Amino acid sequence: MIVELGHFALILAAAVSLVQAVVPMIGAQKGWRGWMAVAEPAASAQFFLTAVAFAALTYAFVTSDFSLRLVVLNSHTDKPMLYKISGVWGNHEGSMLLWVLILTLFGACAAWFGQGLPPGLRARVLSVQSAISLAFFAFILFTSNPFTRLAVPPMNGQDLNPLLQDPGLAFHPPFLYLGYVGLSMAFSFAVAALIEGRVDAAWARWVRPWTLAAWVFLTIGIALGSWWAYYELGWGGFWFWDPVENASFMPWLVAAALLHSAIVVEKREALKSWTVLLAILAFGFSLIGTFIVRSGVITSVHAFANDPERGVFILVILAVFVGGALTLFAARAQAMEAKGVFSLVSRESALVLNNILLAVAAFVVFIGTIWPLVGEMLLGRKLSVGAPFFNMAFTPFFVALAAVLPIGAILPWKRAKLGRTMQPLWGVLALSMAAGALTFAIQTGRSALAPVGMILFVWLVGGAIVDLFTRTGRGDWSSRLRRLSNLPRADWGKAVAHAGLGVTMFGIAALTAWQQEDIRVAQVGETFPVGAYEITLAGVEQVEGPNFNSIQAEMRVFRNGRAVATLYPEKRVYPVAAMPTTEAAIDNGFLRDVYVVIGDPQQGGGWAVRTYIKPFANWIWAGSIIMALGGLLSLTDRRYRVAAGARKMTTPKAVAAE
Amino acid sequence: MKRLVLILCLLAGPALAVQPDEVLSDPALETRAREISKELRCLVCRNESIDESNAGLARDLRLLVRERLVEGDSNDEVIDFVVDRYGEYVLLKPTTSGANLILWVAGPVLLLVALGVGLLYIRRRSGAAEPAAALSAEEEARLKQILDD
Numbered sequence: 161m162i163v164e165l166g167h168f169a170l171i172l173a174a175a176v177s178l179v180q181a182v183v184p185m186i187g188a189q190k191g192w193r194g195w196m197a198v199a200e201p202a203a204s205a206q207f208f209l210t211a212v213a214f215a216a217l218t219y220a221f222v223t224s225d226f227s228l229r230l231v232v233l234n235s236h237t238d239k240p241m242l243y244k245i246s247g248v249w250g251n252h253e254g255s256m257l258l259w260v261l262i263l264t265l266f267g268a269c270a271a272w273f274g275q276g277l278p279p280g281l282r283a284r285v286l287s288v289q290s291a292i293s294l295a296f297f298a299f300i301l302f303t304s305n306p307f308t309r310l311a312v313p314p315m316n317g318q319d320l321n322p323l324l325q326d327p328g329l330a331f332h333p334p335f336l337y338l339g340y341v342g343l344s345m346a347f348s349f350a351v352a353a354l355i356e357g358r359v360d361a362a363w364a365r366w367v368r369p370w371t372l373a374a375w376v377f378l379t380i381g382i383a384l385g386s387w388w389a390y391y392e393l394g395w396g397g398f399w400f401w402d403p404v405e406n407a408s409f410m411p412w413l414v415a416a417a418l419l420h421s422a423i424v425v426e427k428r429e430a431l432k433s434w435t436v437l438l439a440i441l442a443f444g445f446s447l448i449g450t451f452i453v454r455s456g457v458i459t460s461v462h463a464f465a466n467d468p469e470r471g472v473f474i475l476v477i478l479a480v481f482v483g484g485a486l487t488l489f490a491a492r493a494q495a496m497e498a499k500g501v502f503s504l505v506s507r508e509s510a511l512v513l514n515n516i517l518l519a520v521a522a523f524v525v526f527i528g529t530i531w532p533l534v535g536e537m538l539l540g541r542k543l544s545v546g547a548p549f550f551n552m553a554f555t556p557f558f559v560a561l562a563a564v565l566p567i568g569a570i571l572p573w574k575r576a577k578l579g580r581t582m583q584p585l586w587g588v589l590a591l592s593m594a595a596g597a598l599t600f601a602i603q604t605g606r607s608a609l610a611p612v613g614m615i616l617f618v619w620l621v622g623g624a625i626v627d628l629f630t631r632t633g634r635g636d637w638s639s640r641l642r643r644l645s646n647l648p649r650a651d652w653g654k655a656v657a658h659a660g661l662g663v664t665m666f667g668i669a670a671l672t673a674w675q676q677e678d679i680r681v682a683q684v685g686e687t688f689p690v691g692a693y694e695i696t697l698a699g700v701e702q703v704e705g706p707n708f709n710s711i712q713a714e715m716r717v718f719r720n721g722r723a724v725a726t727l728y729p730e731k732r733v734y735p736v737a738a739m740p741t742t743e744a745a746i747d748n749g750f751l752r753d754v755y756v757v758i759g760d761p762q763q764g765g766g767w768a769v770r771t772y773i774k775p776f777a778n779w780i781w782a783g784s785i786i787m788a789l790g791g792l793l794s795l796t797d798r799r800y801r802v803a804a805g806a807r808k809m810t811t812p813k814a815v816a817a818e
Numbered sequence: 819m820k821r822l823v824l825i826l827c828l829l830a831g832p833a834l835a836v837q838p839d840e841v842l843s844d845p846a847l848e849t850r851a852r853e854i855s856k857e858l859r860c861l862v863c864r865n866e867s868i869d870e871s872n873a874g875l876a877r878d879l880r881l882l883v884r885e886r887l888v889e890g891d892s893n894d895e896v897i898d899f900v901v902d903r904y905g906e907y908v909l910l911k912p913t914t915s916g917a918n919l920i921l922w923v924a925g926p927v928l929l930l931v932a933l934g935v936g937l938l939y940i941r942r943r944s945g946a947a948e949p950a951a952a953l954s955a956e957e958e959a960r961l962k963q964i965l966d967d
Contacts (some may be wrong), residue, residue, distance in 0.1 A: 478883050489824050503940075508943070520925060531912070541917075542905060542906070544907055544910050545912055546867065546911065547910060548910050769838075
C-alpha cells in the first residue's frame with residue numbers, strides 16, 4: 161500500500177512538473193501575474209510529492225519488502241540498517257529517484273529563497289528547472305521505475321554489491337548528486353537570462369551561490385569517492401581516471417571556472433556571454449556524466465546499468481536541453497554587452513586565464529574520456545585511454561594554474577602593475593623555491609614530482625596568507641591582525657580554498673613520488689622490514705560478520721622497536737552475492753599512512769601480505785575538505801545575506817509601482 | 819563444513835593484484851616490470867591496468883611481461899610484443915599514430931586558441947570606452963539603500 165502511494169506520488173509529481181514547466185513560462189512571456197505565481201506552490205508540491213515517493217521506497221528497503229523487484233535485487237534481511245537505507249540509491253532506479261528528489265529540492269529552494277528575484281526571472285527559472293525534472297520523471301516512469309512489483313516474491317533478497325556496503329560509499333552518491341544537480345540551477349538561470357536577454361551584476365550575484373554550493377558538494381562527493389577507492393580497493397589507489405570519475409570531475413572543473421567568471425560579471429560586468437555559456441556547459445557535463453554512468457556506453461567499474469534504451473533516453477534529454485540552450489545562446493549572446501573596461505594586467509585578465517586553464521583542462525578530460533568511443537565508432541580502432549595519458553595531458557594545466565594563482569588572486573581590478581603586485585609575493589616565492597630545493601636534496605630518488613609539489617604547496621598556502629594580509633591595509637601589525645578577523649567571509653573563503661588546493665596537490669605529488677611497497681609471503685610470527693617500519697604478522701583467524709565471513713590477520717607495526725599500531729586487515733566473502741572483498745587496514749598519520757592488506761594462503765604455508773607506506777596520503781582529502789570549507793565560508797558571506805534582505809524590503813514597492 | 823565452504827570461496831575468488839610468487843628476484847627488472855604493467859590494460863577488466871587487476875588474465879600478462887624482461891627485451895620491445903598479440907586496446911597510453919594524434923594535440927592546440935581569443939577579448943576591453951552611466955537614477959538609489967544597510 162505504501163509503495164503504491166509512493167508510485168502514485170511520483171506520477172503526480174510528474175504531472176505537477178508539466179504544469180510548472182508550461183504555465184509560468186507563458187505567464188512570464190505574456191506578463192500574466194497569476195500564471196507566473198503558479199511556479200512557487202508547484203515547486204513546493206513537486207518536492208513534497210517526490211519526497212513521499214522516495215520515503216516510500218526507503219520504507220520498502222527498511223522493511224525488506226521483497227515483493228518489490230528493486231529490493232530483491234539490492235537488499236537482504238541480514239544487511240545492516242545503514243546499508244539497507246543506502247541501498248535505496250545504490251542501484252540505478254533508486255539513484256535516479258534520488259537525482260530527481262534533489263532536483264526538485266533545488267527547485268523548491270529557488271522558490272523559497274528567491275523571493276527577492278524579479279518575478280519574470282523567477283517564473284522563467286522555475287519553469288526551466290521544472291522542464292528538466294519533467295524529463296527525468298518521464299525517464300524514471302518509462303524506463304526505470306523503482307516501484308515495479310513481483311508477482312511471486314522470493315523469501316530473501318540478493319544483497320547489495322558488497323563493494324558498495326561501506327560508509328564512504330553510502331554518502332558518496334548523495335553528495336555527488338547534490339553537486340551535479342545543483343548545477344541545474346545555474347543552467348536554469350542562464351536559460352532564463354537568455355530568454356530575457358539580460359545578464360547583469362544582480363544576475364551573477366544570484367547564480368554564484370548556487371554554483372558555489374554545487375561545487376562544494378561536488379568537491380565533497382569526489383573526495384569521498386576517492387577516499388573510498390583508497391581504502392576499499394586494496395592497493396591504495398586514489399584516482400583512476402575512470403570514465404565515471406571523469407564524469408564527476410568535468411562538471412567540477414567547469415563549475416570552478418564558472419565560479420570565477422561569475423565574479424567578473426558581478427564586480428565588473430564583463431565576460432557575460434562566456435559566463436552564460438559556462439553555466440550551460442557545467443550542467444551539460446553533469447548530464448553527460450549521468451549518460452556515461454547510466455548507459456554504460458563507456459564500460460567502467462561503476463557502470464551498473466547496461467541498458468541501451470536508458471542511454472538513448474538520456475542522450476535525448478541531453479540533446480534537447482544542452483542543444484536547445486546552445487541554440488538560444490547563439491541567437492541571444494550578442495545582446496549581452498560587456499561594460500567593464502580593464503587592461504591586460506588586471507584581476508579580470510587573471511580570471512580570464514583561470515577560466516582558460518580550467519576549461520581547456522576539462523576539455524582534455526572530456527576528449528580522453530570519449531576517445532575510445534570515437535575510435536571505435538569513427539576510426540574502427542579499438543583502443544584505450546587510461547591513467548598514463550591523463551597524467552601527462554592533464555597535470556600541466558593544474559601546475560600552470562597553481563603557478564599563476566597567487567599572483568592573480570591579489571592583482572587589483574581594472575589596471576595593475578605587475579611589479580607592485582609581486583612585492584609581497586617575492587618572499588613567498590623564495591620560500592617555496594627553497595622548500596622545493598630542500599625536498600629535492602633530502603629525497604632519495606631523482607624525481608621532480610615531489611619537489612614541484614612542495615614548491616606549489618608553499619606558493620599556494622603562502623600566497624593565500626599574503627592575500628589575506630594585504631587586505632588589512634596599512635598600519636602596525638597589531639591593528640592589521642585585528643582587521644584580519646573583520647575581513648569579509650568571502651575573502652577568507654577564497655584564501656582557504658586556494659590553500660586547500662595547495663594541500664591536495666602536495667598530497668598527490670608526495671604520495672605518488674614516495675610511496676613504498678612490499679609484497680611477500682609471510683609466515684605467522686614472521687617480522688619483515690618495510691621502509692622505516694618493521695611489520696609482524698602476529699596471527700590469522702576467521703571472523704563472522706552480520707552478512708559476511710572473513711579472514712582477519714593481526715599485524716603489528718613497529719618503528720625502531722617501538723610499537724606504532726596493531727592493524728587488522730580482512731579478506732571478506734559475502735556469501736549471498738558470492739563476492740570477496742579486501743578490507744585493508746590503515747594506520748592513518750599526519751605524515752604517512754601504513755596500509756596493510758592480507759592476501760591468500762600460500763601452498764607452502766604462510767600468507768600473501770602487501771604493505772604500503774603512503775606518505776602524506778591524508779593530505780589529498782584534507783585539502784579537498786579545506787577547499788570545500790573555503791566554499792562554505794564564501795557562501796555565508798554577508799553580501800549574499802544583505803542583498804537578499806535589501807531585496808525583501810524593496811520588492812513590495814516595486815510591485816506597487818508596476 | 820562451514821570452514822570448508824569459506825576456504826573454497828576464498829580459493830575460488832580472485833587473487834590480489836601482484837602476487838609474491840610473481841616478483842622477480844632482480845629489483846631493477848622488477849621495477850621495470852611494474853612500470854610496464856601500469857601501462858598495459860587488463861583486457862577483461864574495466865579500465866584497470868594489469869598491475870592493479872585481480873583477474874587471471876592480468877596475472878598471465880604480468881608473468882609474460884616478466885618472462886620477456888628476463889629474456890633481455892627492452893621496455894619498448896616488451897610492449898610491442900604484447901601489442902602484437904592483443905592489439906592496441908591493451909595500451910592505456912594511446913599511441914600518437916594516425917588519428918590518435920588529434921587526441922594528443924587537442925589540449926595544447928585548444929589552449930593556444932583559447933589564449934589567442936582571450937588576448938583579443940582583453941585587448942578589446944582595454945580599448946573600450948567606459949560607459950557613461952552604468953546605472954539609472956532609480957538603480958543608484960536602490961544601490962545606496964543596499965549599501966547603507
